Amino acid sequence: MKSLRVLVIDDEKLIRWSFEKQLESKGYEVISAESAEEGLELFKRKGADLIFLDNHMSGMFGIELIPLLRAVDESVGIVFMTAFGTIDMAVEAMKGGASEYVSKPFNFDEINVIIDGFKKKLSLDNELQVFRRQQKEEFTFQNIIHASPKITEIITISKKLAQTDATSILILGESGTGKDVFARSIHNESKRKDKPFVTIVCSSLPDALLESELYGHEKGAFTGAVAMKKGLFEIAEGGTVFLDEIGEINQEVQVKLLNVLENRMVRRVGGSRDIQIDVRIIAATNRNLKEAVEKKTFRKDLYYRLKVFQFSLPPLKERPEDVPVLLEYFLMFFNQQFSKKIQGIDEEAKELLVNYNWPGNVRELRNVAERAVILESGEVLKKDCLPMEIRQEELVSEPEWGAGLSEYSVLVDLNKGPISLDDMEKEVLQKALLMTNRNQTKASKLLGISRDTLRYKKKKYKI
């Protein structure tokens, strides 16, 4: 079995050394870093199960690092250590995403208790994590922002479906149109809401593990099956199974799924009894399933099983009246998240946004709003905070503008897929440096980070 990897981030050499000595003797792997920045790099590169994080370090503080670590791996254990241990600071850290705290000075008995607790949690609830993670965002129909009659109508139907138990539902729609949001809202407003909502992303099921993932296995069913493991259908008992990207599954998996849907029974690999399951199935895809059935790449019988009820979410370009209300909502949302006070959008920018064709649908709009809120330094959102592809239309109609692209122009192209946080950060740093004529003191103030951190990041991104 893989040993636990512990990352220690502390600027005191003695602390790092003690962790290494004490924990390595227990058979754990210890890696360490002497600053928050270095710790983050190491964590990205090597990963860790549990992190002991000091707060007072030169450069970035430990508490600032917590969300960045969480962004890399949501489930990592973070133990916040502080020498000047006020409870307030520890509470702040826990609110910010730390799993536990320990005040310095501590002895290794305390540390071992924490590690044992963490290990127990890991092994006990390995399977539970699947849905705990996915349930974090609470979706209800009320949170579905819209102005279009089409969406109003779909919400009305979905509410009825939520109340009607046991019918399978198929949700169609392009990527980013809100299939996830609807599936979760239906679950959260049904009588199953206190039971698990388990997502199975069909395209990511590794064939070899598929059966045991879905149905579970008995102890000793195959080499490596050291303990009984419940399958996802069993874990979802009483709740909802969301079969996402159902259009991607191969023929073999289709047969197996059909079997579960028809009989509402699963048998664990290596098991001898059938287990009755009570789950509602919601499936979603951005593929044209009907066409797939005609081409015989998707089984007709499975298709009909799934689409007892189906609805299709229209792409955003077919409901332009939703654009302004979604923008307003996301502006408010990100204002809060980044402590900004952007009041609205100027006419020029609004026109571009409403006329844009939104190939990535609501997800793209959300990303555009997020970056615009980050980049905009004034109180009204203007077009220079919008990405290239949205301003492109203007470039076409006003060619002379192309030559003199604003020097603050946005470099990341959302059409090329999701942007990484690193790209985003680099871009924001570049903009801050441009705006302050590369004055590091002003730029770091503007960004709300220390000059050390700015220097470090400049080096990191070679800017």
Ligand SMILES: Nc1ncnc2c1ncn2[C@@H]1O[C@H](COP(=O)(O)OP(=O)(O)OP(=O)(O)O)[C@@H](O)[C@H]1O
């Ligand atoms: N009407 C809406 N109101 C508020 N947020 C929305 C709405 N529709 C979608 N979103 C948000 O847009 C993003 C994309 O939505 P979602 O994940 O549901 O899309 P999807 O159809 O499942 O996409 P994919 O096919 O890529 O899985 C999410 O962040 C979601 O919260």
Ligand SMILES: [Mg+2]
């Ligand atoms: Mg989805």
